[in-house]
Amino acid sequence: MASAGVACLPAIRRIAVFGGTHGNELSGVFLVRHWLKDKSELQRPSLEVQPYLSNPAAVQRCTRYVDCDLNRAFTEENLSMPLSDSMPYEVKRAQEINHLFGPKGNENAYDFIIDLHNTTSNVGNCLIMKTSKDDFTIQMIHYIKNTLIHDNCQVLLLENPAVQYGAVRTVAKHCIGLEIGPQPQGVIRANILENMRKLVNSALDFAHFYNEGKEFPPCTLDVYRAFEKVDYPRDSEGQIIGIIHPQLQDNDWKQLKPGDPSFLTLHGRTIPYNGSSAVYPVFVNEAAYYEKKSAFLLTEKVTLKANSVKVSKT
Ligand SMILES: CC(=O)N[C@@H](CC(=O)O)C(=O)O
Numbered sequence: 303m304a305s306a307g308v309a310c311l312p313a314i315r316r317i318a319v320f321g322g323t324h325g326n327e328l329s330g331v332f333l334v335r336h337w338l339k340d341k342s343e344l345q346r347p348s349l350e351v352q353p354y355l356s357n358p359a360a361v362q363r364c365t366r367y368v369d370c371d372l373n374r375a376f377t378e379e380n381l382s383m384p385l386s387d388s389m390p391y392e393v394k395r396a397q398e399i400n401h402l403f404g405p406k407g408n409e410n411a412y413d414f415i416i417d418l419h420n421t422t423s424n425v426g427n428c429l430i431m432k433t434s435k436d437d438f439t440i441q442m443i444h445y446i447k448n449t450l451i452h453d454n455c456q457v458l459l460l461e462n463p464a465v466q467y468g469a470v471r472t473v474a475k476h477c478i479g480l481e482i483g484p485q486p487q488g489v490i491r492a493n494i495l496e497n498m499r500k501l502v503n504s505a506l507d508f509a510h511f512y513n514e515g516k517e518f519p520p521c522t523l524d525v526y527r528a529f530e531k532v533d534y535p536r537d538s539e540g541q542i543i544g545i546i547h548p549q550l551q552d553n554d555w556k557q558l559k560p561g562d563p564s565f566l567t568l569h570g571r572t573i574p575y576n577g578s579s580a581v582y583p584v585f586v587n588e589a590a591y592y593e594k595k596s597a598f599l600l601t602e603k604v605t606l607k608a609n610s611v612k613v614s615k616t
């Protein structure tokens with residue numbers, strides 16, 4: 303019998319590692335291509351680990367996507383759309399991925415997806431989670447953070463409906479996004495690739511130790527919970543008239559107080575942050591977010607709690 307506060311959960315058997323969800327974010331593309339040729343680094347006795355290139359057409363073109371953003375395509379509407387010639391490439395891909403690794407929300411879905419991304423913003427090592435209510439994932443992230451000796455790693459919670467989207471990884475029962483930066487689109491940097499590699503290995507180690515029966519005691523996890531996106535200032539035609547202020551640039555995760563500089567116009571005027579309380583911006587000046595009308599995301603710090611987790615023997 304489990305003692306109070308211990309979540310006895312099923313084993314985690316099938317894990318997919320996705321790269322190239324965005325074809326110009328190259329750390330994940332290079333790692334997954336490498337692992338497709340030689341899986342040995344990903345192998346753990348209790349796990350079946352599948353590396354997977356999720357948007358091969360975008361990878362080939364070295365663009366984020368071909369018709370529409372694959373990491374926004376996993377909506378109920380898209381996944382149930384009847385197949386047709388006019389269907390956007392990424393919607394077709396979403397249905398294939400849902401078939402192979404899902405179905406989303408179904409018992410037969412993969413246990414876990416690790417989705418690999420890079421950002422042009424200065425987030426360092428960042429793990430993205432979709433819910434505050436998943437003990438297994440909180441415990442995994444807690445473990446990963448503790449295995450990093452010299453490096454730091456922040457956790458971004460995308461749970462608020464204002465900042466949620468149909469991400470690819472949501473087809474699995476549990477998931478994390480790895481977001482490592484700064485790295486320009488279409489560029490590969492050794493330090494960023496190495497950091498990503500360490501995080502993937504650490505996540506797999508955790509799943510394996512868990513499957514072997516190790517109990518992870520209750521823990522807390524400090525995360526940044528996103529609640530709003532902030533657009534660039536624009537003119538009546540929608541053209542951007544203020545760029546990220548030098549004092550905000552590269553200052554992801556650092557406190558931004560009301561009145562602090564956020565944008566700079568080409569006339570040299572500083573536009574201050576006009577919120578009502580201090581926030582922690584993230585994804586500051588991410589290249590892919592200009593089209594999404596997001597200059598940065600606003601987050602607040604919260605502490606999550608997880609029960610102890612242990613694999614159930616049945
Ligand atoms: C820069 C970038 O692509 N970020 C990812 C974040 C995520 O995986 O949730 C995205 O917007 O899809």
Ligand SMILES: [Zn+2]
Pocket residue numbers: 323324327418419420
């Ligand atoms: Zn991405």
